[in-house]
Amino acid sequence: MDDQPLLASSFAAFLERQPDLTVVGTAGNGEEALALCRSRDVDVVLMDLRMPVLDGVEATRALAARGERPRVLVLTTFDVDEFVVAAARAGARGYLLKDSDPVELVSAVRAVHDGRAVLGGTEPSELLRAHLETHRTPERPGAEVLAALSERETEVLAEIASGATNGEIAARLHIAETTVKTHVGNLLTKLDCRDRVALVVLAHAARS
Known part of the structure; x- marks a missing residue:
């Protein structure tokens, strides 16, 4: 879910070409994302953090409260910052930089689907600490x-x-x-x- 239509459509088009992945929809804000997840069977959500109406952190928190699925993979322009850490505490399964290689994006989606953590930045220690503070x-x-x-x-x-x-x-x-x-x-x-x-x-x- 991303408030940049071109970026969202590019991600969707690339993922849709994968034989084992199906894109069920895109949303421009957090409320649209929640509505989409209520109406469709969604396994993994690619979540932008900075969105209008309802931001990605609060949308992630709402989705995490639903249970095991959908699992959230955060997309961010910057490496670990306060929004990424907040999303981790809200229940995100990991994060990936928006400028990551498309192959890495596909691998990350599959990993999150399988229940694995994705730490896609160069400085994951802050995200690790955030999770640790929440769960230990x-x-x-x-x-x-x-x-x-x-x-x-x-x-x-x-x-x-x-x-x-x-x-x-x-x-x-x-x-x-x-x-x-x-x-x-x-x-x-x-x-x-x-x-x-x-x-x-x-x-x-x-x-x-």
């Missing part, structure tokens, strides 16, 4: 939380942080995909994370 248990330090994980849970968390899907994790660790889902559920509970994106954020923050 504040009274428990990261090292203590991570130390409570089993060896297998630690391995699964590392794979999640690399962007791997459940199927890829299962293949790499030679375990069943249902077992991976169980480990992911345990990680969400133990690490007090809302979703898979928060797991990625926590894992990256623990490395820094």
Whole structure:
């Protein structure tokens, strides 16, 4: 959803050419975006942050409150700024610069659809911290939380942080995909994370 019609139509045209993607509509402001998502089955929303009527942050917050879908990928002209951080806290699954390569845009849409985090700028640390502040248990330090994980849970968390899907994790660790889902559920509970994106954020923050 973007208030620049030419940019929105360019994105839509490129995405529509992908055999596994379908563009269900475009909107010029946040209220139109919410209306579109109410009337159509939407998996991923490309959300501009600076829009009239209702901005992208508030639109993202409203969509995140609906549940697992649609998932929001923020599009921004600038690298991490206060609007991107606000969108992250509102529930965005990541962000991508508007001048990114079209191939990167397609990859980002697919990644968000699969539940992975997308940190498309050159300075993701602020976005990571924003997610961390929102999703981590504040009274428990990261090292203590991570130390409570089993060896297998630690391995699964590392794979999640690399962007791997459940199927890829299962293949790499030679375990069943249902077992991976169980480990992911345990990680969400133990690490007090809302979703898979928060797991990625926590894992990256623990490395820094």
